[in-house]
Amino acid sequence: MSDFEPKVVAFVCNWCTYAGADLTGTSRIKYASNVRIIRFPCTGRIDFMLLLKAFANGADGIIVSGCHPNDCHYTSGNFHAKRRWIMFKELMDFMGIDMNRITFSWVSAAEGAKWADVVNTTVTRIRELGPYVSYKELVNKSVEEEVKNE
Amino acid sequence: MNSLITRAKELLENKSVQVVIGYEAGPTSVARPAFITDPAKAGTLIYDERCVQNLAVYLTKPEVKHLGKMAIVATLPVMRSIMMLISEQQIFADSIVVLGISADGSLLDIADVKVMQGYIEKSDLGNPEKYKELLAELNKLSPEERFAFWQKELSKCIKCYACRQACPMCYCTRCTVEVNQPQWIPVQSNTHGNMEWHILRAMHLAGRCISCGECGRACPVGIPCHLLTMHLVDQVHNYFNVYAGTSEKMSSVLSTFEPNDKESFII
Amino acid sequence: METTRKSIRKQSLEKLYNLLSASRKVYAPVIAPDKQVEYKYNPDFAEVTFEHIRSTLSVKNVVFPKVENLFFYSNAKTESTITDIDLNKIPEIVLWGTHPCDNAAFDILRSIFSWDINDEFFSKRFEKLVVIGLSCHLSDEYCFCTSVGLTPNSAKGSDILLSRLQNGDYQAEILTEKGNGIVTLSPELFEPISGEEVTVTEVKQKFNHEQVTVKLASAFENRFWIENSLRCIGCGACAYVCPTCACFDIQDETKGKNGKRYRSWDSCGFGLFTLHTSGHNPRQVQSQRWRQRIMHKFSYMPERNESLGCVGCGRCSSGCPVDMNIAEQLEALQNI
Numbered sequence: 001m002s003d004f005e006p007k008v009v010a011f012v013c014n015w016c017t018y019a020g021a022d023l024t025g026t027s028r029i030k031y032a033s034n035v036r037i038i039r040f041p042c043t044g045r046i047d048f049m050l051l052l053k054a055f056a057n058g059a060d061g062i063i064v065s066g067c068h069p070n071d072c073h074y075t076s077g078n079f080h081a082k083r084r085w086i087m088f089k090e091l092m093d094f095m096g097i098d099m100n101r102i103t104f105s106w107v108s109a110a111e112g113a114k115w116a117d118v119v120n121t122t123v124t125r126i127r128e129l130g131p132y133v134s135y136k137e138l139v140n141k142s143v144e145e146e147v148k149n150e
Numbered sequence: 151m152n153s154l155i156t157r158a159k160e161l162l163e164n165k166s167v168q169v170v171i172g173y174e175a176g177p178t179s180v181a182r183p184a185f186i187t188d189p190a191k192a193g194t195l196i197y198d199e200r201c202v203q204n205l206a207v208y209l210t211k212p213e214v215k216h217l218g219k220m221a222i223v224a225t226l227p228v229m230r231s232i233m234m235l236i237s238e239q240q241i242f243a244d245s246i247v248v249l250g251i252s253a254d255g256s257l258l259d260i261a262d263v264k265v266m267q268g269y270i271e272k273s274d275l276g277n278p279e280k281y282k283e284l285l286a287e288l289n290k291l292s293p294e295e296r297f298a299f300w301q302k303e304l305s306k307c308i309k310c311y312a313c314r315q316a317c318p319m320c321y322c323t324r325c326t327v328e329v330n331q332p333q334w335i336p337v338q339s340n341t342h343g344n345m346e347w348h349i350l351r352a353m354h355l356a357g358r359c360i361s362c363g364e365c366g367r368a369c370p371v372g373i374p375c376h377l378l379t380m381h382l383v384d385q386v387h388n389y390f391n392v393y394a395g396t397s398e399k400m401s402s403v404l405s406t407f408e409p410n411d412k413e414s415f416i417i
Numbered sequence: 418m419e420t421t422r423k424s425i426r427k428q429s430l431e432k433l434y435n436l437l438s439a440s441r442k443v444y445a446p447v448i449a450p451d452k453q454v455e456y457k458y459n460p461d462f463a464e465v466t467f468e469h470i471r472s473t474l475s476v477k478n479v480v481f482p483k484v485e486n487l488f489f490y491s492n493a494k495t496e497s498t499i500t501d502i503d504l505n506k507i508p509e510i511v512l513w514g515t516h517p518c519d520n521a522a523f524d525i526l527r528s529i530f531s532w533d534i535n536d537e538f539f540s541k542r543f544e545k546l547v548v549i550g551l552s553c554h555l556s557d558e559y560c561f562c563t564s565v566g567l568t569p570n571s572a573k574g575s576d577i578l579l580s581r582l583q584n585g586d587y588q589a590e591i592l593t594e595k596g597n598g599i600v601t602l603s604p605e606l607f608e609p610i611s612g613e614e615v616t617v618t619e620v621k622q623k624f625n626h627e628q629v630t631v632k633l634a635s636a637f638e639n640r641f642w643i644e645n646s647l648r649c650i651g652c653g654a655c656a657y658v659c660p661t662c663a664c665f666d667i668q669d670e671t672k673g674k675n676g677k678r679y680r681s682w683d684s685c686g687f688g689l690f691t692l693h694t695s696g697h698n699p700r701q702v703q704s705q706r707w708r709q710r711i712m713h714k715f716s717y718m719p720e721r722n723e724s725l726g727c728v729g730c731g732r733c734s735s736g737c738p739v740d741m742n743i744a745e746q747l748e749a750l751q752n753i
């Protein structure tokens with residue numbers, strides 16, 4: 001699996017992490033290019049279903065990131081998100097879905113270096129874990145199920 | 151259950167309520183929900199261990215509401231569901247007469263929501279014993295085994311949504327699964343889509359599930375889907391120290407927050 | 418074809434099963450660890466049950482799968498290409514040990530799927546189906562085949578019907594050419610009948626379906642529907658488990674440029690059933706949906722399809738979470 005390049009999808013809020021990632025670029029800090037960033041107004045808007053859809057569509061790892069507590073542009077979106085992530089993580093663990101594949105972080109607009117670090121550690125970890133085979137198998141098997149009578 | 155019958159009859163006769171929601175015997179050994187509107191028929195009401203359905207599901211049903219003011223035979227899970235529905239502003243506290251039933255099957259005097267709250271607070275609010283064992287067994291498995299367990303169970307799901315319909319807290323007039331722009335959950339039943347459905351359902355019930363077990367009981371193919379919501383009951387209690395359906399003022403766990411909520415995984 | 422009666426020993430049955438199972442898809446009932454009776458493709462003979470009353474789900478999925486792809490499409494800039502399903506790929510399926518109610522249901526489904534236009538998906542699957550039925554020597558309080566014109570050993574819908582004999586062997590009625598085809602695979606397994614009595618359960622008749630149909634003609638506006646459906650929670654399970662319910666929903670699912678159109682089971686118990694785009698629904702409340710269920714099976718179908726829409730298997734009632742008992746209601750309707 002040496003040529004495995006992890007696909008990582010990052011769900012980030014517009015006001016902190018997205019700006020932070022921008023700063024990483026303008027500061028010319030290099031980081032792993034495996035990440036595809038999707039920008040949201042706020043972490044409060046990042047529906048847990050989106051994370052599942054990312055896995056279903058082939059992501060091997062996910063980053064979810066937004067403003068530090070008390071810094072949310074909409075005051076409390078990230079506090080709500082935090083509770084939701086806690087529950088989501090526990091449910092996923094209970095169902096055997098691999099939570100080592102999701103990084104949750106707070107990255108402010110000033111933390112360009114931290115963003116690079118979050119991405120790099122995530123990509124390294126996913127590289128070690130390998131492709132998310134069991135989830136991909138689940139999805140593929142389900143597609144086959146539909147036609148099993150044929 | 152003579153005291154229940156007497157009380158129901160009284161309520162209907164003096165027109166304090168127009169319908170009593172309770173249980174009656176059917177032609178088989180199974181008991182069923184009953185809607186008594188005529189005081190003369192109050193005698194058919196029963197309460198025994200066969201009376202298992204969570205009757206609170208009817209409190210938000212238009213045809214039942216249409217009958218007028220309701221009285222409802224309520225065991226602890228039903229009382230907690232009522233509390234939950236009041237806190238979510240789906241029903242009004244003073245529009246319902248609660249005919250509480252204690253753990254040993256006798257009629258309680260529940261004069262108002264305060265009394266009901268007092269009774270609920272005194273009760274054991276964790277998941278019922280029989281489910282605790284199953285939860286503990288699952289928690290002992292490795293993540294791979296749990297993944298395999300749920301895949302096997304959920305592959306049986308036919309997406310009838312009986313689990314949703316049976317749950318008093320799944321009262322949405324338009325459920326997410328019925329939204330198709332975007333289509334969050336595939337209409338067809340396949341293991342992966344079924345899993346997404348159950349994750350969605352459990353997340354929507356996090357902090358709202360009152361551990362009645364109705365969803366699992368209603369499932370025609372016997373999927374223990376109540377264990378998902380019940381696992382979150384435990385987790386909600388671990389993290390936020392609350393149980394759902396304990397106060398008329400409580401806000402749902404996931405629609406509120408405390409700035410100092412503790413977690414250990416966000417970097 | 419003229420029916421012939423043979424006898425087949427329990428051991429020969431195992432040989433026959435293994436012979437079939439080695440060469441084709443055999444769908445047979447097993448008892449799952451959670452005590453539910455489910456059908457599986459080619460289970461070991463040791464797993465196959467002969468002692469079940471009813472499987473949780475019916476076996477209609479062999480001719481009417483819960484999800485069936487109708488075609489695939491891909492969209493280019495200006496035009497779309499459609500790829501049809503190759504119906505010739507549909508394999509032969511041998512149903513094993515299904516009871517007379519379930520077997521009779523196939524003809525009802527056929528009457529629906531060929532009522533106005535011929536549904537080629539259904540027809541092809543039906544054509545490829547061979548039914549080795551099993552008369553009932555067990556029944557319970559939910560069974561009412563005798564009220565809908567069937568019996569615990571009616572041969573309708575079976576290609577071969579097995580019935581248990583007093584001595585534990587089986588009688589085999591060979592009813593059709595398809596059945597004969599199975600016999601010719603290994604004729605020596607089928608021996609002359611021994612004169613032994615068959616063991617068949619007794620199912621009490623609960624109502625007269627012809628009278629029910631007559632009563633229903635003028636019962637549309639009756640209070641009965643409201644009074645008797647308040648407890649229905651609209652879960653739709655009754656139609657999903659029913660061997661004769663044929664309603665389906667058609668969906669397109671697209672991913673990028675490619676997609677598929679499929680159909681999947683629907684239920685008249687659902688709030689969204691027949692909801693129009695305008696927001697209007699001719700069946701607005703549960704009582705109207707429940708009425709639809711009974712009317713369709715006992716009034717509209719006898720009129721249009723010249724058959725009842727129910728085989729008395731009792732699944733809808735035993736599976737209903739709130740004990741809606743269809744036989745009880747039909748009995749009441751007969752005397753309305």
Ligand code: SF4
Nearest residue numbers: 317359360362363365
């Ligand atoms: S156990 Fe199931 S039916 Fe009961 S409240 Fe929880 S989710 Fe709803």
Ligand code: SF4
Nearest residue numbers: 320322325326351354
């Ligand atoms: S699953 Fe969610 S959207 Fe659907 S009825 Fe339940 S709470 Fe509402």
Ligand code: SF4
Nearest residue numbers: 307308310311313369
């Ligand atoms: S009741 Fe059972 S089969 Fe129906 S949708 Fe829920 S889990 Fe699936």
Ligand code: SF4
Nearest residue numbers: 649652653655686737
């Ligand atoms: S009759 Fe029973 S199974 Fe059918 S929709 Fe109503 S509650 Fe569900």
Ligand code: SF4
Nearest residue numbers: 659727728730731733
């Ligand atoms: S309506 Fe009920 S009893 Fe009749 S065939 Fe369908 S499931 Fe069986």
Ligand code: FES
Nearest residue numbers: 013042066072077
């Ligand atoms: S705007 Fe960044 S978390 Fe709310």
